[in-house]
Amino acid sequence: MTTKLVGAKVQRVEDQRFLRGQGRYVDDIDVHAGTPTLHAAVLRSPHAHARVRDIDVEAVLDVEGVHAVWTYQDLADLSVNLADPLPLLIPHPALTHGRTQYALAKDEVNYVGEAVAFVVADDRYLAEDAVDRIRVDYEPLPPVVGIDAARAAEHLVHEDVPGNVGARLEQEVGDARAAIADAPHRLSLDLTVERSASTPLEGRGVVARWDPDIGRLQVWTSTQTSTGVRAAVAVKLGLDLGQVDVITPDVGGGFGVKINHPWPEELLVPAAARALGRTVKFTEDRREHFISAAHERGQVHHVEVGFDDDGRLLGLDVTFWHDHGAYTPYGLIVPIITSTQLLGPYKPQSYRVVFESLYTNTVMVTPYRGAGRPQGCFVMERTMDAIAAHLHKDRTEVRATNFIQPDEFPYDQGLVFQDGRELEYDSGDYPRSLEMIKRLVGWDEFEAFRAEMAAEGRRVGIGLACYVEGTGVGPYEGAHVHIETTGKVKVATGLTTQGQGHATVFAQLVADELGVPMTDVEVVTGDTRRMPYAVGTFASRSAVMSGSAVHLAAKRAKEKVLRIASDALEADVDDLEIVEGVVSVKGSPGASIDLGTVAVLSNPLRYAFDEKSRAATQFTVGDPGKPPVAEDDEPGLEGKDFYSPERSTFASGMHAVIVETDPDTAEVRILKYAVVHDCGNLINPMIVEGQIHGGIAQGVGGALYERMAYDEHGQLLNASFMDFLMPYVTEVPDTIEIDHLETPSPLNPIGVKGAGEAGVIPSAAVFAAAIEDAEAHDHPGLAITGMPISPSELFALRQAQEPLLKQHEEDA
């Protein structure tokens, strides 16, 4: 038998290309087709809120090398639908006041960075020169910046949206308010998380080419959904779906922001390619990515909780306000996820959650890795810590009291999840995870370590946080497996890849199922020519959805292989095995046929084109009494299948961190970071651990460094890598201890759950807990209620605590 690849730390096949500088990212695409590619640049609003009175493009028209300059007024001439607002991708009944922007601003701008005019020129330098010459007459309007201003609603973002409220959604299980009123213990907390963003190293980009000879558009875009962009481009440009191909080349990171579509440029570039008959390219620069892509995370929460003497949650009532920026193209996904995933591994006896999704004159909000879960986890875990402190109990004990037990699965939380399905957990073992994380971080030994450090004058603290992550949401993904006459296997799945190693893990699945060497398997993702039915890469869904689909498609191909081989070898299907690409009769290795020959036999030919194909021509094979291709069969050695689960699968895990806080400077040092992670069966542990590492780095950023600093005018003050503090190596834990628990999902054939976002979910919660714990000795009562926390903010919290402490001493 060949060694199984699934479950092994297999090195990535895509790395050869990347390491040699041969990756093909969208800005690397150069389709000459006779004339050089043209380049686009966008004029963006310098105001957070303004009426557009007039746009004067006169000065641009004479610039040599400029091919087009468009404003909103030009859109209808390019395509009628292009003048409509961009799509509201995920409608929801509670989103009563959904609004989306236009491809180019019409009459009004609602955030700094909103697209106002579009220029196409010989190169990007000239295009930017031209953009500088456009004169816009704005009438500034009062901007609404931040959740407080949005709630106060002294000014409105959109005139026809009262109170700046886009949506209000409430869900309740039991009677939480009554349960809290009757509970022996009650607490309330106010918790805040600030804005951050995905910030992939490669920004957005799109290239389009119109082929007039066949009336067909080809679009390359740095997206997380090729099929989504394809459908949107077709509708907006008035083309048939069959006239549009969308190809996602290598993508330099996504982390959520590239799931939103179509961006204005994803429509304007193809429109320009068609109108000008030239290949056109747009590549976003870093400042543009900060001010005209999307952000996430900004929420303010109020918690009321009632519990018994053991810390058991009797009633939990959470109200929160979600800042969705100027527009709502991605619907309510982020706040819905916060409101449901907040519950984590716990089973409160009653739960009520209500949120308002608010407009502000800032960059719009769409999912960033974790997508509302980090906020939910922060709220729940801060609440758990507060309960433990109130009852003077160990923090792990209070958590354990509230866990869903292993014999309670499937466990229905009684809520509706982001996919419109029940929030029903499929599997997990939270008590076991807790045991593992305590051992891994040294929870029980920590007080001894704390005392040892205190003797040196050092202040250390420990924190722990638990999460459950709904992953692998539907509706479906598909896969196509084609065994060629060379014996090589070509696999296609429609979702896209942004560094997750899909070409490796899907090849592992196929190689195992078909019994072929991995080097013979080639995987293509995100190309609508190869797989036109797909959804996209988000919500940690690729391994679950496409992994399952690839597995099922390979299984179908294998069934056909065995059927044909059993005829050829005159053996029963059950007696056959495939090893290293050769089908043979078990126990008699002489009777064998290689997969390439099976592929030849699968496709009856009239014309031979090489030595091998002679074997499949009409005077060579086939029973003259039967049709060459049986009625219920088709030619070729292929398998195609789709995977569409009833509901999401629920991964889980726990993080723990030990930090040291500097008594003078309030700097935070990470001494130890530990993770217990359960994503069901592991396809490639090396890749899963890489995902965890990366998630934690983003979590450290969100907990200690990253925020979007808007001023009261709606100007983003830190829209560069100089000022937005993304972690370098110097900010992340030196090592991360990881332990895996594998509780397979019963919902899919390979038993996997998603792993992509887990690393980032508990970070804010775990750092808040550890910092608070480290401060507890010198500043008892100091509470960390907002993230991120900088040394200056921690210092300020200490200062605020000093008078209270003095008062306390005097009273004593």
Place this chain on the structure above:
Amino acid sequence: MTEELHEIRLHVNGTSYALTVPGRRLLSDALRHDLGLTGTHVGCEHGVCGACTILVDGAPMRSCLMFAVSAVDAELTTVEGLADADGSLGPVQQAFLECHGLQCGFCTPGFLTTITAGLRDNPRPTHAEAREMVAGNLCRCTGYQNIVKAVERAAELGAGR
């Protein structure tokens, strides 16, 4: 309004290229779009992320902060020039493969060039020095742990010797 153009030669990975560029053409753009050496990536265009790092006479430099016309007298090495003469991966590249030091691959060329120069200066770095060596480059995917491992592995493979 016509821009003044300059006829220059760039020496990249041992090959000499002739090109005509305006004075403001960034070296990163010239490499990528005029010479087709798209392995060098541009992540911020303000010299912070390090994705565009190339070796200029052996020293790591941000190619987005240089003009093409100012690089005419230098020997330039890009990621395309890091493989061994026989086409196999160079030691730093091999170490990244073995240690899973990359995910989306966008920042990777800048790390590879930076580490190539770093190990040439310090072929046996301590763990702290290995971290310091990559402390000027941003990666959003890997969390850096495996990149540091790759630096140490590359040193084992004899990258600096």
